[in-house]
Amino acid sequence: MSRDQPSANGGRIARDRVADALRARIASGELQPGDSLPTQKALMDEFDVERGVVRKALDLLKREQLLADVGRGSPPTVAEPTAHREEAPPLTAGVELAERLDTAFQATHVTLDAFSLTTETLNQAIAPTLMAIAAGRPAPRSVTCRVMVPSPDAHLALPLLVDDPTDPRPLRRLDRLVELHARSFAHALQYLRERGGVEELSIEVRGVPLTPTTKLYVLNGTEALTGFYEVVPNRVPAPTGDENMDIYDVLGVDTSLFRHSSAHDARDRHEAAYVDSAKRWFESAWQKIAKPYPGIPPTL
Numbered sequence: 001m002s003r004d005q006p007s008a009n010g011g012r013i014a015r016d017r018v019a020d021a022l023r024a025r026i027a028s029g030e031l032q033p034g035d036s037l038p039t040q041k042a043l044m045d046e047f048d049v050e051r052g053v054v055r056k057a058l059d060l061l062k063r064e065q066l067l068a069d070v071g072r073g074s075p076p077t078v079a080e081p082t083a084h085r086e087e088a089p090p091l092t093a094g095v096e097l098a099e100r101l102d103t104a105f106q107a108t109h110v111t112l113d114a115f116s117l118t119t120e121t122l123n124q125a126i127a128p129t130l131m132a133i134a135a136g137r138p139a140p141r142s143v144t145c146r147v148m149v150p151s152p153d154a155h156l157a158l159p160l161l162v163d164d165p166t167d168p169r170p171l172r173r174l175d176r177l178v179e180l181h182a183r184s185f186a187h188a189l190q191y192l193r194e195r196g197g198v199e200e201l202s203i204e205v206r207g208v209p210l211t212p213t214t215k216l217y218v219l220n221g222t223e224a225l226t227g228f229y230e231v232v233p234n235r236v237p238a239p240t241g242d243e244n245m246d247i248y249d250v251l252g253v254d255t256s257l258f259r260h261s262s263a264h265d266a267r268d269r270h271e272a273a274y275v276d277s278a279k280r281w282f283e284s285a286w287q288k289i290a291k292p293y294p295g296i297p298p299t300l
Contacts, residue, residue: 014049016103018057021047026066026078036075037067090256093227097125097217097257104219105129110140113282115148115208116215117229118174119181121253122147123188130188139197143189148282148290149178151207158211158231159249170247172239182296190299203299206290215252216278222262224278227255 025031038046043054058076061067068079090096104110105126114122133139150156152175159174161167182205193201217225234249262272292298 014053015056018047018049018054019060022061031078033078033080035078039075090258092254093121093257094124094253097121097225098128100219100225101126102129105140107220108141110143111220112145113218115282117212117250117252118178119147119185123181123185133192133197139192142200143198144202146286147182147205148208149182151209152294154209156211159247162246162248169239169245186299201299205293205296207293208285208290218278218282224260224275225257227257
């Protein structure tokens with residue numbers, strides 16, 4: 001296997017392979033707080049990767065606040081336990097989701113389960129990854145996506161007209177946005193298969209009779225990203241286009257996303273439990289109350 005390439009057994013990128021090994025040594029106590037890591041040259045030789053890969057792995061662990069003194073000319077040291085450090089703030093949905101999708105799509109087999117009001121944030125976040133693959137980056141062998149959005153016939157609590165909550169126009173506008181963004185997402189992924197990059201592609205959109213108050217993305221079965229929708233006043237065009245409406249809306253692009261990972265459950269069992277719970281919730285809704293979204297047939 002050439003350096004800095006996805007591995008054959010599961011497709012984990014080289015940076016994550018190095019970071020995972022070091023993270024495991026810290027979690028097990030093999031590396032204690034204050035201990036120095038091996039030199040970059042030693043890590044390059046151990047994992048058969050380029051120096052840039054080692055640096056990216058160290059930067060990732062620094063961002064997770066597992067390392068200290070990164071980039072000061074000598075090997076970094078293991079940081080003090082999280083309880084004694086200030087937590088890094090969560091990133092906005094558009095930024096965090098884009099970064100995690102880019103990593104997820106470097107696996108050989110990609111799975112994505114998403115539940116949101118629309119797929120607008122998902123469309124924006126996945127665009128850089130699709131562009132990178134279209135420009136020549138290796139594509140996954142298979143991609144399986146399941147998307148849940150509100151059903152067009154559901155009576156949703158939001159959005160609603162400020163002066164007349166019974167006015168159906170905000171919901172009619174939402175239905176059009178849901179279908180527009182869902183179709184756009186499906187077409188973007190189909191483009192990858194048409195270019196010959198993805199051998200197996202499955203995309204299905206289903207509607208559920210629920211008003212989303214949170215958004216959820218489960219990536220490759222090992223990572224869950226969640227964020228809360230905030231109710232905000234918004235002025236939008238009416239479906240007829242001849243006037244504006246003042247509505248109570250829910251906007252998700254700039255909300256914070258919180259990441260939970262089960263890839264390192266030895267470090268935090270609560271993380272693994274959270275991911276498993278998110279997966280079970282999605283599966284239960286998908287199998288029991290979700291129905292195929294009208295006009296968007298599955299892509300298989």
